[in-house]
Amino acid sequence: MATEPKRSMLVIAKGSGVADAIISAFSGETDLRIETKDATLAQMNGKAISALANYDVIMFQASPDDSAEIEAIQSLVSNRRNETTLVALADGDISLSKARALSNAGVDEVLPLPTGDGKIDAQMIRLSRKKTPQHGGGAQAQGRIIAVAQARGGVGSTTVAVNLADQLCRSKGLFSRSAGHKVALVDFDLQFGTVGSFLDLGEQDTLLQLALDGTVPDANFLEQSMVDLPSGLSVLAAPSSFAPLDSLRSDQVAAILDTLREKYEFVVVDMPRALVGWVEPIVQRADEMMVVTDMSVSSVRHCRRLIDFFTQDNHALPVEVVINHQHKPLMQSRLHREAAKVLDRKLEHWLPHDPRAASGAADRGKPLSVAAPRSPLGKAIARLARATLSVRQVAMQRPAK
Ligand SMILES: Nc1ncnc2c1ncn2[C@@H]1O[C@H](COP(=O)(O)OP(=O)(O)OP(=O)(O)O)[C@@H](O)[C@H]1O
Ligand SMILES: [Mg+2]
Incomplete structure (x- = not known):
């Protein structure tokens, strides 16, 4: 019998490559439910953004030059449940100023996109398992x-x-x-x-x-x-x-x-x-x-x-x-x-x-x-x-x- 999922994760990315790599990397995690959205964060309207607050972890593929994305992050952060962890996935060419802007807007972690062969960052696995993250105190839940x-x-x-x-x-x-x-x-x-x-x-x-x-x-x-x-x-x-x-x-x-x-x-x-x-x-x-x-x-x-x-x-x-x-x-x-x-x-x-x-x-x-x-x-x-x-x-x- 399948176990009841205890944690939920949403992956927001254009196309199926990133979402598929993440789903396959987490295939062994029976208590994690993963949903995907084929979009960018900035494309999601206000109502959809407030619905996002129900997930434990949200991972989105960052767009390098989209200023609307920062507003979407801020709106999401102000709506999120206390436990929702927000993760931006970016490729290695992201500029320092963009990484800083993401972080200032309220993103908890900026992590590398899955590699071509589907490998994901170890921190991604840890975040997905994290039970009680805290926000607003300055420190991350786990160093x-x-x-x-x-x-x-x-x-x-x-x-x-x-x-x-x-x-x-x-x-x-x-x-x-x-x-x-x-x-x-x-x-x-x-x-x-x-x-x-x-x-x-x-x-x-x-x-x-x-x-x-x-x-x-x-x-x-x-x-x-x-x-x-x-x-x-x-x-x-x-x-x-x-x-x-x-x-x-x-x-x-x-x-x-x-x-x-x-x-x-x-x-x-x-x-x-x-x-x-x-x-x-x-x-x-x-x-x-x-x-x-x-x-x-x-x-x-x-x-x-x-x-x-x-x-x-x-x-x-x-x-x-x-x-x-x-x-x-x-x-x-x-x-x-x-x-x-x-x-x-x-x-x-x-x-x-x-x-x-x-x-x-x-x-x-x-x-x-x-x-x-x-x-x-x-x-x-x-x-x-x-x-x-x-x-x-x-x-x-x-x-x-
Ligand atoms: N880039 C560098 N240029 C010049 N000297 C350096 C440089 N990096 C380290 N050193 C010097 O080399 C010596 C050994 O460095 P360090 O103790 O950091 O090495 P280690 O790998 O930790 O060595 P150990 O095997 O003793 O643990 C030190 O005196 C340090 O100041
Ligand atoms: Mg030494």
Whole structure:
């Protein structure tokens, strides 16, 4: 006997391609009822718009230049039930100003359209399952988990994790109507973690304590354990003394992430070097993975193995490659094209080799936004954060040509 649908979703898109891809991606979700409307949001009149307020989730294909769409969103937002989540689907070419206009009008999320092969964003699945979203408080109901991994030791993953978290926390109002995003940074590089020294924090042995006594942390415990920086960034650093790698358990790691994403809009995770068992709950929960690499053949190969490892547990996981120690080239060389082919992705993010800014920030124990904001590396990290805040490029998930 079929189960009674408990959640309802409406997909508004012109033509059948987008709606079909979403229906097929959700075919296993028996408690979700999906309806489709072959239209644009702007084409729907006032009465139809107020009827939309009855759905739990509304996904619509955004039109890049339709000003009537913004009015339709505003009307929908003023009519919606408290729980209706409004999602705009856009292609990777959407401009930052359009993404911002959608968000300002009241859209909760801007997500990439399904890819040509029908893959959808992991966040779409999470939103469809979400039971009690809240609106109007500024914070989203569940934050995005961004995991940062490294293709080789020392390639720059902590630099990326620390400064991405810092930039996200300083950025205002793209997906939140209040000032600044709520961001947590977690150093899960249990044995070699350096987030604490990058940010000049005192000793913080929360993870060691958890590893030794085996307790599962709750919101209260984490709140008391995290260090809040003046920028607003909350940090859970790695222990300063040695903890055996297998002393943390998966349920503890899962509890940390689940608790933090209830409270923070972004949870940035510096991944451990070793792929221990408790990495699995990070990979399963991640909304986005960034793998930092350089262009050496061995790093690129290892990067590919890591991507395969991450996506085998979470097929819908978007993995983005960050090339460190290199300016974005004007023209991609044969080496770049070959790397893109090995990685099966466009090489989208580039951070220049900038030892002066990197060591200046490290020496002062400050993020680049404070120590060297105008440096090439400081600017490149700011771009990376902007790209993370705006629509994540669908093209990144497509095989490179
Ligand atoms: N783009 C860059 N230009 C110059 N130096 C950099 C750059 N990125 C990182 N560094 C420097 O390289 C060193 C290693 O960086 P980082 O600690 O971020 O790497 P990691 O991958 O986290 O290393 P680990 O394996 O120790 O975790 C640091 O001294 C950092 O300041
Ligand atoms: Mg590191």
